Amino acid sequence: MKAVIVMAILATFGLIFLRYSRNKDMKRFLIALGSFILIITLGITGNITRPVIPFFLAHIVLIVFAWLGLLYYMLRDRYVWWLIFSPAVTLVLFVVWSLIAGSRYEDIWSRIF
Numbered sequence: 001m002k003a004v005i006v007m008a009i010l011a012t013f014g015l016i017f018l019r020y021s022r023n024k025d026m027k028r029f030l031i032a033l034g035s036f037i038l039i040i041t042l043g044i045t046g047n048i049t050r051p052v053i054p055f056f057l058a059h060i061v062l063i064v065f066a067w068l069g070l071l072y073y074m075l076r077d078r079y080v081w082w083l084i085f086s087p088a089v090t091l092v093l094f095v096v097w098s099l100i101a102g103s104r105y106e107d108i109w110s111r112i113f
Contacts, residue, residue, distance in 0.1 A: 008067070009040070012036060012067070012070070012071070013036065015071075015074060016029065016032045016033055016036060016074065019032070019074055028074075028077070031073070031079065032070065032073060032074055035070050035073070035079075035084050036070060038084065038085075039063065039066045039067055039070060039084065039087070042063065042066070042087040042088060042091070043063045043087070045091060046059040046060070046063065046087060046090070046091065048091070048094065049090060049091065049094045052094065052097075055090050055093065055094045055097075058090050059087055059090040059091070062086045062087040062089070062090060063087050065083055065086060066083060066084045066085075066086055066087055068083075069083035069084045070084060
């Protein structure tokens with residue numbers, strides 16, 4: 001499974017550079033590369049939601065949709081910003097829920113800060 005994830009990351013990174021080498025459009029390149037780095041960052045920080053399985057599964061599904069939204073931008077040139085930023089919703093909901101629910105997830109603050 002990890003090999004598939006690494007191959008998908010490398011393929012997307014290669015596709016971004018391939019599109020730039022053909023079009024030489026710096027704006028599209030920077031938007032795609034920035035969105036790709038954002039999706040990777042949100043995927044890594046999503047591990048804080050692992051103690052609560054529903055949040056974690058929702059986060060993984062939204063990461064996949066965000067990645068598909070990035071591919072849609074690269075192929076169709078339509079930026080669907082709400083789809084790319086959607087994994088941040090599960091992180092915010094998890095932090096808010098841990099502030100409300102309290103004691104079981106207080107150790108996440110030591111991971112964040």
